[in-house]
Amino acid sequence: MTEPGQTTAASPKPQTGTGRAHAPEVSAAKARRWGAFYYAEQVLRVMKGYGWTIVMYGVGQPVAYLFAMGVGLATLVDSNSAAAFGGVSYLTFIAPALLISAAVMTAANEFTFPVMDGFKWRRVYYGPHASPLTPEQIAAGQIIAVTVRFLLQSAIYFGVVTLFGASPSGWGWVSILIATLAGLAFGLPLMAYAARIKEDKGQFAMVMRFIVMPLFLFSGTFFPLDTLPLGVRWVGWISPIWHGTELGRVVTYGYPEPAWLSAVHLIVLAGLTVLGWVLTRRQFATRMGA
Amino acid sequence: MFRVPELAAKESPVESAAESGPAQYVITAENLTKSYGDMTAVDGISFRVPAGEAFGLLGPNGAGKSTTMRMIGGVSQRTSGSLTIMGLDPEQHGPEVRAHLGVVPQQDNLDEELKVRDNLLVYGRYFGLPMSYLKPKADELLEFAQLTDKAKAKVDALSGGMKRRLTIARSLINEPKILLLDEPTTGLDPQARHILWDRLFRLKEQGVTLILTTHYMDEAEQLCDRLIVVDKGRIMAEGSPASLIREYSTREVLELRFGSARNATVGAELEGIGERVETLPDRVLIYANDGEAALEEVSARGLRPVTSLVRRSSLEDVFLRLTGRSLVD
Secondary structure, three states, rough: OOOOHHHHHOOOOOOOOOOOOOOOOOOHHHHHHHHHHHHHHHHHHHHHHOHHHHHHHHHHHHHHHHHHHHHHHHHHHHOOOOOHHHOOOOOHHHHHHHHHHHHHHHHHOOOOOHHHHHHHOOOOOHHOOOOOOOOHHHHHHHHHHHHHHHHHEEEEHHHHHHHHOOOOOOOHHHHHHHHHHHOOOOOOHHHHHHOOOOOOOOOHHHHHHHHEEEEEEEEOOOOOOHHOOOHHHHHHOOOHHHHHHHHHHHHHHHOOOOOHHHHHHHHHHHHHHHHHHHHHHHHHOOOOHO | HHHHHHHHHHHHOOOOOOOOOHHHHHEEEEEEEEEEEOOOEEEEEEEEEEEOEEEEEEEOOOHHHHHHHHHHOOOOOEEEEEEOOOOOOOOHHHEEEHEEEEEEEOOOOOOOEEEHHHHHHHHHHHHOOOOHHHHHHHHHHHHOOOHHHHOOOOOHHHHHHHHHHHHHHOOOOOOOOEEEEEEOOOOOOOOHHHHHHHHHHHHHHOOOOEEEEOOOHHHHHHHOOOEEEEEEOOOEEEEEEHHHHHOOOOEEEEEEEEEEEHHHHHHOOOOOOOOEEEOOOEEEEEEEEEHHHHHHHHHOOOOOOOOOEEEEEEEHHHHHHHHOOOOOO
């Protein structure tokens, strides 16, 4: 704490209104235009604080998964049914699925607890809320920052996939963008939900257990969706992981799929993203404007 | 006849302020109302704040002070009435209004994952301020908030008083002309409060308009040029601390304690001493211009209080007179 003497000690003036800061009108105009990016900058600064975790997660996870599944399990799978995966190795088959799933799992973290932190725990959103930024811009800023994380993490993941030789097509890099889109398609509706929560009763753990894990397992990740009985296959159809994975397979190894089906995948992912964004904006504005 | 010119002269500054329009008043509120469902938090309050004034909203918890502050701060929509800040309606020009303000919220909402200095830099970015301005400004504000040696510390390592000072430093990053302070010293120890008051006083000296809410009467007396006493969403009284005390209380107060069992019964025997007798559960207050004289009369009536104290009247007494209740429960 402070020394008693400090109270009376002369201290410099903060020089309010010296005219060195630009006029409030300029602040407002800049904020109206760039506000979302100003908030994204803040979130990225916070992320930098756990930057190593992000990088290690980005590198460590694919190495572990690809090695265990793609090399270990694959020796067994490939020797038995080489034709079951469309003539490509098991490693090539699961690599795009793991890439997409990693983005979705990151989404499940980045769009839940930090949102709760913003509204409730440490009330981080209410700082910028008092500045010229709007609630919609705060939401957008967080989305932009997480998108940057998706891109970075997926690029690292894709690099490792390439090192394993699991992306034979020259278009494989497009899977970085697909993973990012899948992350948003899953994450933004979740963000809208997280922004509604007033009391933490372990909802996010439930989301992980009962939504993310089943989607991960039943989205054609480890085996083609067709091999599942029809009664379970719908899980894949509604899953951003499945839509992303199928698209990923098209670009990484030329998985044969009718063009209309690829279009459907893209439309579903884009649709969920837009829907989630709209709901999130609305929820942020309602909750912060009351 | 002689009084006419004097009156005119006295009123002319007010008139000229009114004539020159909203520019003279940085904040005007007319019948400002905010309801949440059936609950009316702010019930038609009106006030105007000229530039450079330290204006206070004094009232108990739940009086509607924070709600009013949130409406002024452009983050809460009013139910009815009108409100302008620097001549702008915060509902139409939210970003423009907020760009004029510095805001110190009731609860600190610093980014605890960022370092002390980074909190200032990041906040300045929300106003689109360039780093070339922000870096020296952040250092200057850390000096002002006596946090220079904590610049690189994480926020969660700071004490409550330090966090509060950092929040005030943060609110000054855009060099605002209006500073909104919602319960700035609640939860701080006396030492930390005095440091904060000193800092706020310096800002006032520089012409910053201070709008503050508090339920501490001493804080209101120390800092405010003028204040409104708010209870249940309504304005009970308005004026400078001294004029409110003059109007609603006596110069001195004699506080007597007869023990909790006897306070109520003794009250009747004290009637007629001073101007007014107020019986509370824990003590009896006698409002008198001369407290010592009143005490002598109490003794003359053969009453022997356990303790007695003569003090100056405060805003607490004003509040008690206006509402029949104490400020801090």
